[in-house]
Amino acid sequence: MKAVLWDMDGTLINSEPLWEIATYELSESMGRRLTPKLREKTVGGSFHNTATICAAHAGIRLTESDYTYFQSIMFARMRELLANAPINPGVDTLLRSLKDAGIPSFIVTNTTRELAHPAMKAIGADLFAGSICGDEVAHGKPDPLIYTTAARILKTQPHNCLVFEDSTPGMTAAVNAGCIVFAAPNATHDRPQGVHNMHTPSFVGTQAKDLRQWFRAVQ
Structure with missing residues (x-):
């Protein structure tokens, strides 16, 4: 991973x-x-x-x-x-755990940069290695381009990337890009083949070592 x-x-x-x-x-x-x-x-x-x-x-x-x-x-x-969108439970702790472990986190969103920037800042821009937005690629999700582009920016291959998505278009894009995809908490039930379930009901208590284990288990 x-x-x-x-x-x-x-x-x-x-x-x-x-x-x-x-x-x-x-x-x-x-x-x-x-x-x-x-x-x-x-x-x-x-x-x-x-x-x-x-x-x-x-x-x-x-x-x-x-x-x-x-x-x-x-x-x-x-x-x-x-302006007041709440961060989902456990996200901030998990992001810090990944950063401490030297594993880059990268935002891949269909939202335009104009709207995504304030939200990224609220989450903590320092926790991410970067981001790519829907208005920065020719085709957004469900097209896989945004995920293959993210992997290229990170100088790795999609199959080396673990993805968290909650929507059908997003999961479809990530699966077709060749990523390892997990349905985020509260994800839609309409999931393409190849999407895995998290081992916990939320991100609360989840650490970088857990994601490594999940990744290895489904490779």
Whole structure:
């Protein structure tokens, strides 16, 4: 195990309820509130994916300028909400354990740099070797590109990376990139083949040595 790659929203921070609020508000601004089932299809995806689902449900077609307009509205709302996004239990201690063990942690998120930066700062930017955001690759999750790019930045191979993800698009991206993937606490149950379950119900009490053991057990 050469590195641990972390999804951010839902995995490191409890931001999914905040994205849920903003997504429902976005759909309402387009004229029709999403159903819970359709909202689930936006989890872990890009803004373009979310806006397209909202527009289709509302029966409207978006131009490129429309996407830009609605993105500005949603991102402004998310900046307000993310200001107080809580860090998931046990995350900070585990990140420090990994750093002390000399194992780099790296954030891999579909969230744009504009929104991800404040959250990373709140978690503790010094705990990470770096990060890559959805607006910095040609295709975000579920495409594997963002994970293969992260591995390349870290000068290693995807199969040497342990990944924590909570969404189906994220898990799909990591599995198809060739990483060792574990479903984070509270992960969706719709998981692609090849995703492993954590040996604990949360990150509380988990240390770097535990992740090494989990990694070796599934290689």
